[in-house]
Amino acid sequence: MLQTNEKLVAGPLPMIQVPLGHYCIVNDPMKEYVDGQKCHLHLGQKSIRFHGEPFALYPGEWLAEAKSFGRESHDYRDAIKPMPVVKANCALRLVADFDHYDVDNNKNRIAGDKWQLMGPITYKPKAEVTIEGLITPTVIKAGQVIQLRATQDTIDTNGRFRVTGEEWLVKKPGAYLPGVFEEVISVDKSYTITPHTALHLKATMTLTDVMGSHRHAGEEWLLTSDMTPEYLGQVGVKVVKVVKLTVVRKGQYAVILNPVDENGKAQLGQKSLRVGLCSFFVHPYESLDKQTVQNARILSEQESLVLRAINDFTETVEGKKIKRKTGDQWLINGPCNYIPPVEVEIIKQRSTIPLNKNDGIYVQNMQTGKVRLVMGPCAYRLTAHEEPWVKQLSEETEELLSLGGGSGSGDIRKLAYFEQSIDPGVVKGRDKTKVVTYRCPSNTAVQVNNYQMKTARVVFGPDLVVLGPHENFNVLRLSAGKPKVKGALRSLCLMLGPDFISDIIEVETSDHARLRIQLSFNNYFEVNKADEESAKKIFSVPDFIGFACRQLGSRIRARVALTTFDEFHRFSALIIQAAVFGPHEAGEPARVLRFSANNLVISGVDVQSIEPVDVKMRDSLSKSVQLAIEIATKSIEAAASHEAAREEQIAQGQLERQKLVTERESEKERAKLYELKAQAAAVESTGQAKAEAQAQAERLLIEGQSHIEVARLEAEAANIEHNSKLSSQVMLQECELDYNKKLIAMEINKEKSLAQLEVNKFREMVTALGPATIVAMANAGPQNQLNLLKGLGLESVLLTDGNSPINLINTAAGLVGNNQTE
Incomplete structure (x- = not known):
């Protein structure tokens, strides 16, 4: 029961039970507890509790790392920890929290001291010591090396003193456990150096390498298989990379930049x-030109090389020594196999x-700058100081060449004339080093200007225009369309004709009627192709179409201005002809109009259409024309209807006549139908009885034939069965007879074989013993018996009592046999 001055702070709390092999840490442990008095705690200290009797926490004590333990929760499982178990080849690194005496090792420990406990052990934690961690060994395999660093002055596992920051290597295979003040930097593998590999090494400090050479910090060198077959590493030496052997085969070469001399x-x-066949390693500071081994230039008979000297040197060509100065440029022609020296x-x-x-092609001499044109047929080889020259043309000219020489809107009639001159090679893309050509169409002329010589030439088609290095086309910008628009047609060639020009012009009569006239002029050029001046004259007027249309339009307008609308409407063709060519008398030859400026000739004028410009006049004129058209149309329709009615009457009569003919034929066919129906009825009435009688007779016939066929088949079956049994018995008896014959023959052969074996055996025995041995054996028995009888005092005589003779020799044999048996 709580007193009035008491308050329940926590509880009831469970007793803390530490399992076997576990421990817990109690912070701020109780000094000494007196019941009913205030608790005195060791603040800032800790106590280790192991397996034993359950205990309770006194007021002020608390478990380290416990999640919650109090009024709300009684969970203290996280504070219970297993005791550290250190395996073999492992160690537990400890740190002293404050000065104390280590009873286990009989040492005084100062706060901050570190030491390791080697396994296998189970460590019992102490309040004065903190576990820093479990140290596992580093396994050094065969061909590996471990690099260590001392974190402070210490003595390594081999008993050598190491200063702070010192690094060393351990190469012995096995499990290596670092000391307290040893730090594992890296585990490196050893390098096997073959004749095809080498190591690029770099010194990070001044030292003496494994080969005994003194190396300064930052120095780099190469380690090959001639020096050592295996490299396990060295402190202060860094392996930059593995260098592979560079092999230069036959027909190859290598240029080494910054080569290393004998002193390195x-x-x-x-x-x-380096020219093949050879092999080498690329040393530090060295590098291959173009980063690879290069192939020798193999030149065919049609190939060549342009060379330039980058340093002064002397070379031998066909037994002659030639001095080359820096910047000299020359050519080597094939066929040959060329490897350039380092100076080239x-x-x-x-x-x-x-x-x-x-x-x-266009060729430019790079020494003089002169450009010339080389034309085929030939196989041209550029000299050492010649280069292909790029012929630049304006974008307009390039476009016209790709389109066949003309460009404009699609409704211009003359564009179809240029399709025959389209070059597929130019359309895909012109090679600007090759000669510029243009296929001049038939009956046309092309003017080419030489801007260097300030001259011009004219080429008449059909011909191929070839541009020189300093020549260009004269691009014509002609008027086109209806009415004519200036510059609507761009062209490289001038059409000489005969051709026609169409245009629409507006005129005004004397009574102020404005008309729009569509005209077509026949034209051609009078030119003497052999005369250069005459040829150039046709290009003296850049836009001959616009020039001709303007001249002819002014003449027509002037002539129509003196004429009334009614007169012009009735005699428009004659008025326009007279305006263009002048008055023409009957019987006179046709006249033409010549332009002296460019020798253009207008040979004819055709009026295609005339319509008033004024809308009201055009409407009234169109109404009168429409009325005339309607009158003509109605007359044509009346004639057509009359003709149609006549043809309809004729067709109607033919139709009636055809109906009569068709009805007559129909009656004939109907009579035939009735006749066939009567025949069918007669057949139907008599056919039923006849069919039944015929069917009954056929049934009886079929049954009789079937009985006969069954009897015949049964007889054949019996005959076949009898023959098969007979054949089986014959075959069985033949087989038995054959078997007995073969068995007897086998027995005979067996007896013959046995007899032959006995004969052979006897012959071989006789042969083996010999005649003398056989005779001796035959005489041996009787001779011995005779000698025995003689020994007994008996003669070899035949004793008898008259009834049974006694052969004493046999008796002797019996005696001898009995004696031998006994």
């Missing part, structure tokens, strides 16, 4: 040439350019 020093800026730079490889009859 790099000759910066120098080059060294290959600028480019060229091939002979095959040129057809109409092919060509």
Whole structure:
């Protein structure tokens, strides 16, 4: 029962029970407890409790790492920990929290001391010591090495003193457990150096390497299989990379940049040439030009190399020594196999350019700058100082060449004329180093300007226009469309005709009637192709179409202005002809109009349409025309209807006549139908009885034939069965007879074989014993018996009592046999 001055703070609380092999840490443990008095605690200290009797926490004590333990929850499982178990080859690293005496090791420990407990053990924690961690061993396999560093002055496992920061290697295979003040930096594998590999090493500090050479910090060198077959590493030496053997095969070469001399020093800026067959390692500071082994240039008969000297040197060509100065440029022609020296730079490889009859290229001499044109047919090889020259054309000219020489809107009639000149090679993309050509269409002329010589030439088609290096096309910008629009048609060629030009012009009569006239002019050029001046004259007017339309339009407008609308409407063609060519008398030859400026000739004028510009006048004129058209249309419709009615009457008569003919034929066919129906009825009445009688007779016939067939088949079956049994018995008896014959023959052969064996055996025995031995054996028995009888005093005589003779020899044999048996 609580007193009035008491208060329940927590509880009831469970007793804490530590299992076997576990422990817990109690912080701020009780000094000494007196019932009913205030608790005195060791604040800031801790106590380790192990397996034993359950205990309770006194007021102020608390479990380390317990999640909750009090009024709300009684969970203290997280505070109970198993005692550390250290396996073999492992260690437990400990740190002293404050000064104390280590009873287990008989040492005084100062706060901050570190030491390790080697396994296998089960460590019993102490309040004065903190477990820093479990140290596991590092396994050093065969061909591996472990690098260590001392974190402070210490003595390693081999008993050597190590200063702080010192690094060393352990190469012995096995499990290595680092000491307290040892830090594992890395575990490296050993390197097996073969004749095809080498190690690129770098010193991180000044030292003496494994080969006994003194190395400065930052120095790099190469370790090959000639020096050592295996490298396990060294402190202060870093393996940069594994260098593979560079093999230069036959027909290959390698240029080494910054080669290393015999003393191992790099000759910066120098080059060294290695020609196959050979092999080498690329040393530090060295590198391969273009990062690879290069193939020798194999030149065919049609190939060549352009070379340039980057340093002064002397080379031998066909037994002659030639001095080359820096910057010299020359050519080597195939066929050959060329490996450039280090003083030579290959600028480019060229091939002979095959040129057809109409092919060509532009070539520029890089020393003089002169550009020339080389035309085929030939196979041209550029010299050392020549380069293909790019012929630049304006975008407009390039477009016209791709379109066949003309460009404009799609409704321009003349564009179809340029389709025959389209070059597929130009459409896909022109090679600007090749000659520019244009297939000039038939009956056309092309003007080519030479801007260097300030001259021009004219080419008449059909022909191939070839542009020189300094030549260009004269692009014509002509008027086109109806009415004419200036510059609507761009063209490279001028059509000489005969051709026609269509245009729409507006005129005004004397009574102020404005009309729109569509005209077509026949035109051609008078030119002497052999005369250069005459040829150039046709290009003196850039837009001959616009020029001609303007001249003819002004003449027609002037003439129509003096004429009334009614007169012009009735005699428009004659008025326009007179305006263009002048008055024409009957019987005179046709006149033409010549333009002296460019020798253009207008040979005819055709009026295609005339319509008023004024809308009201055009409507009234169109109404009168429509009325005339309607009158003509109605007259045609009346004639057509009359003709249609006539043809309809004729067709109606033919139809009636055809109906009569059809009805007559129909009656004939109907009579035939009735006749066939009567025949069918007669057949139907008599056919039933006849069919039944015929069926009964056929049934009886079939039954009789079936009985006969059954009897015949049964007889054949019996005959077949009898023959089969007979054949079986014959075959069985033949088989038995054959078996007995073979069995007797086998017995005879067996007896013959046995007899032959006995004969052979006897013959071989006789042969083996010999005649003398056999005779001796035959005489041996009787001779012995005779000697025995003689020994007994008996003669070899035949004793008898008259009834049974006694052979004493046999008696002797019996005696001898009995004696032997006994």
